[in-house]
Amino acid sequence: MLADVAHGESALSARPIYLDNNATTPLDARVLERMNECFLAAFANPGSAHSFGRAARQILEDSRESIADILKADASELIFTSGGTESINMAVHGFTAGRKGLIACTDGEHPATLEACANAAFAGMERVSIPVDSEGRLKTEALSGLPWKDLRLVCLILAHNETGVIQDVTVLSRLCQQHGVPLLLDAVQAVGKMTVDFQATGAAALAFGAHKFHGPRGTGGLLLRRGIKLPPLLVGGHQESGRRAGTEAVPLIAGMARALELWRDEATERSGAMRSLRDQLQDALLQQCAPAVVHGFHADRLINTLSIAFPGVPGEALLVNLHLAGVACSLGSTCASGSMEPAKALLAMGVGPEICKSSVRFSISCQNTIIEIEDAVQRISTVVTRMRNECAARKS
16 A cells, blocks of 8 residues: 555654655565565475475566566566666676677766676777766767767666656667667666566666565566577576576565566556655755756656755755755765765766755655655755855855
């Protein structure tokens, strides 16, 4: 069931408010229930031939069928992994190992993709940038000018983890197919928040992770187009049809399947609720914390994501003060936390360094409530106003 969002809830001023769901989502209680069942009923190795192993294998393959069906893929195309990072690394390694040439991606890709491409560079690959516009969308007019004859792989984040901007992959996918270049989609933030049709994307591979849609951490998947064979990243046993060694974590995988099934069944209700809450937060902050800048404002964005800058307020200091005020958010990608550099995704959009450094990300889930958002607005606006006044006083 979705969280109650009635206006009659008691005040939450003493409670911390979690608005960092793009980093990870709370585990759905129904997912935990399913996992607990499987820890008892499917404890055996699914590769074992005895009855206990066959029971675990049945749950594993039922989960594979369910996830593949929701993502419009064939079950044989789904490889279970430990999460989005492994899936991306598996694909980049598999498509580039032992080859020379170029990898194309935007400068704002997730660190998992950028670092995997950097590793490929040690083996002789080079990376070229795909430009984006001021809203973070692909510059489709520039795609035909990419060095297609030398490209060996194109990587693209389908829905951006920092800005929420959703890419239209139609033109890029067509060009990839025309030139015989595989397309890898990082759909880690997309799956479980929007409809993802693997067949329709035309991509060669698509990565996702369970903990972004109220599933467990430690499991995810890579969809690999039927007929494509890649050298495995992990070697050892013959699991996953020889494509990824290691005993499958059946209870986690069953939990991932349950989480995705719940999203499918509740997608309309969840989408309406999250969009309303995101817009409520966005509109109130733009009004009460002016001047403020929403990144990707005019683009198609994830319904739960708000990347917003408060000029004149240092983002890192703001993050600390919001933490003290009981609002959990982030500067952007948690995988890039600790970096003092402006966000690469925002720089690629042409956002100035000072605005970049004044930006924070709020990300909502279906478990947030209207009362929480109203309370968050008051806490955030109070902190921003106080910090601006303090900065002005220091300058005077």
